[in-house]
Amino acid sequence: MRTDSLLLVGSLFISSLLILVSRPVIKQQPATYTQKAIGQINQQFKLDLKRFERELVRFENAVKDFSTEEILEKDLRNSYQSLRTSFKKVEFVLEYLDKEAYDKVLNGAPLPKLEPKVADFNILQPKGLQVIDELMAEEDLSAVLDDLVSQSKKLSTGATSVIAFSKDRRLTDRQFFEACRQAIIRMVTLGITGFDTPGTTMGISDTYTVLNSLQQSFQYYEYELENVKQQQMFKKVNNLFDQAGRQTRKKGFENFDRLKFIKEYAQPLYASLLEVHLALDYETIEEVSRFPLAVNYTEDNIFSENFLNPFYYVSLEDSDQVDDLEELGKLLFFDPILSSDNRMSCASCHLPEKAFTDGMRTSISNTGHPLKRNSMTLNYAVYASGYFHDMRVKRLEDQFEHVVFSEDEFDSNYASIIDKLNKSPKYADRFQAIFQDPRSKIRNHHIDYALTAYVMSLNSFDSPVDQYFQGKREDLPAEIKRGFNLFTGKAACATCHFAPLFSGTVPPLYVESESEVLGVPNDKNTPLVLDDDRGRISNGNMREVAEFFVSSFKTPTVRNIDKTGPYMHNGVFASLEEVMDFYNEGGGAGRGISLEHQTLAPDPLGLTKQEISDIIAFMKALSDTTVYDNHVQLPQDFSQQRLNGRRVVGFD
Known part of the structure; x- marks a missing residue:
């Protein structure tokens, strides 16, 4: 009897071992919130936010020290670089959490604008990093010292309230992926184009910092992707981050190949992060929001016909x-x-x-x-x-x-x-x-x-350029590629004509359209005389009677531009060559028209005839193939x- 019992126990023990050996190993999710990817991401954000807060104080102090000649100009420039780096580490979360504060306080365009969604007529004066960037581009910083002191103080004061609001916020997994993909839109439309850095053109080094920050956060998802058997997906995205980072590390602004960067790295990243989001089965904004959004989140291509929601x-x-x-x-x-x-x-x-x-x-x-x-x-x-x-x-x-x-x-x-x-x-x-x-x-x-x-x-959305980015066309002629890189780089066209619409509808949310003051003349006779059409200030909307809207007109799309001449609001230019010459010379102000609020920089762009020809070739390649x-x-x-x-x- 005892022998039989021992045999039975031994048999059960061996059977249990066999079951354990044959059972697939399932890794358990981390036990606590802070061990999960999103918990670690939020912890990292808090640390990076503290660094940004410290760099704000250091920069404000550096400006003061420079004013009293306690530090050299190069020290102030180094402090500004450190400030930008710390900001770009947290930018993708700050902009996502509070876009209005981001634009008003941290990094809005260096132009006055009307405050939206308020009962009173209120003009917001420009402040933030873009204003400071224009000042830091001056060869002699002592010449703009008063403005630097004022703007650094405004930035520090305003950012303190934004940081106070943001530091206790916890991103969800859904929000993290949305913020990441929104950051990629911003990167390719506002970062590498120079919109964010209108003075120093540090947009490429900024992009490297943003990519590094996104990758650092994404890597926390390795464990979760392993649990759903998506190790290859993790490796794919991580490799894309590595490659994109190498493309932007220590690269100059004018010689940066934006077309290659978008096509081979930014677009695949934008698509792959959506794949990860869906593979992990986290809800999307379209599942939780009752209201339509301008950007269709589940579209994986910025140049897709359905990237933006017309409704x-x-x-x-x-x-x-x-x-x-x-x-x-x-x-x-x-x-x-x-x-x-x-x-x-x-x-x-x-x-x-x-x-x-x-x-x-x-x-x-x-x-x-x-x-x-x-x-x-x-x-x-x-x-x-x-x-x-x-x-x-x-x-x-x-x-x-x-x-x-x-x-x-x-x-x-x-x-x-x-x-x-x-x-x-x-x-x-x-x-x-x-x-x-x-x-x-x-x-x-x-x-x-x-x-x-x-x-x-x-x-x-079926022009040759669209087809190339959509993967329906293998290549583009060399002059179109060069033109794209000039349009989005040296010529600064893409700082007003934003991709993929190439109009004044502003990324990354695409909910607001801009107008610009270009100083368009009434005809081509010299000396040039400003056209007498007063534009936006006279549109009948009493909430837009602001002096900076004098001679301000909507920024149209340049898609199909080879079919839409003559050009400008009054049709003064008969050809694209005339339009490009006008921009190349700094618009109306660059050609001698006195205009207080011109939004186009009056400085010459220095484009050669060949470069102008290449830009025109690119713009013509934005013509639809649909009839x-x-x-x-x-x-x-x-x-x-x-x-x-x-x-x-x-x-x-």
Whole structure:
């Protein structure tokens, strides 16, 4: 009996060993919050934030010591470099947590701007690191010492409150990946282009610091990725960080190959961090937010057709009716029924073959005389927070009423238009099928929404440059590559025309559009005279009556620019060569026009003829390959026969 018992115990022991040996080893998650990746990331952020706080104090003290000649100029410059490095280590979290404070206090553009979302008219004077960067670019820092003392104190004071708000915040895993990917957008659109460093052009070394900070935080996820059997994914992303870091380490601003960096390193990182986020099964912003965002988080390519969400910019909802609404909008766009004399349509000034412009210096009125401004392209127009050259309208769907009521354009009103549309059963049925109005009425906003839906469709993102970044095209001609690097580097074009729209819609959130003061002349005769169009300050919006908006005009996209000439708000320049010469010489101020608030630097860019030619080649490569099928059959069933004789307007 005892022997049998021993045999039974021994058999059970051996069976247990076999089960243990054959069972797969499953690594347990760290037991505490601080042992998890996100816990360690938050701890590291606190340490880096303390370093930034110390460097703020040191820099402010260094400025004071320099003013009393206790330290040398090189010591002050070294202190500034240390400050920038400490800031760039924490920037991706600070901007993510509080974008408004980031822009107001830490690193906003060095220009005055209106304070948004407040009842009072309040002008925010420029302050922060970009202002200091312009001062630190001076050859003789003693010449700007008073400004340095003032700005360093403002930065230290403002940053202290931001740090106090941020130091006790805890990022979640979702927020970490969102902040990382937002930082990559910022890096390629504002960092390597020099936007962040308008004076010192330290953007490449900044980028190295940002990459290093992101990589350090990402490495905490090695254990979690191992647990879901994604070791190769970890190695892939870590290697990309290594390679990107090598590309930016000790590289100069003008000779940096931005195109290669974006294509081979930044874009793959942007996509791979999304893969990691999804592989770890953490929720995304799109799953927790009730509101649409401008950037589609789950898109993995900055140059993708779906990278930006057009529905963020309009009041329309993404629904099954959008396609039908777009078709109705297309009919209305080419139908002169909208104008009082049934002769002018939207396409009178927005021809599809000219990228929805008209090829005229300024558009022609309904009586045949020239209007004041050049026709703007409608391609990619939806992605903006302001419309018309003077940005007087803030939503795309609100733009059309200005054309309807203008005596020089449609010279009509909605009641008259609706009365005519109701005389066509085909039009009436289309409106009712889409909007299902309980009283079977066509309403003002129905017309606006239909036209909006059509304009929203005019974005193909399929130019040769897009195709290259999307991996649909193996290579680009050498002159286009050189042009891209000049556009995003030495020529500083990309500091106002931001990728991927190459317009004034500002990354990394793409929720605000900018206007610029360029000093555009009224003609090309010398001496040059500033054009008398006062621009944004006269747009009728009393909240924008600020002196720095005198002669300020919306920054348009340069996509399809080879089809949209003549150029500038008044069509003064007939060719891209003339436009480039104007910029190369410092705009109006550089050519002798006295202009207090010009936002374009008045200093010459020093571009050679070959460099200008390369930039133009690049801009032409931003032309869409899509040809829009805009041939429509207008309804001809109106009860008034005179309306059935109208022709489609908008084709040669």
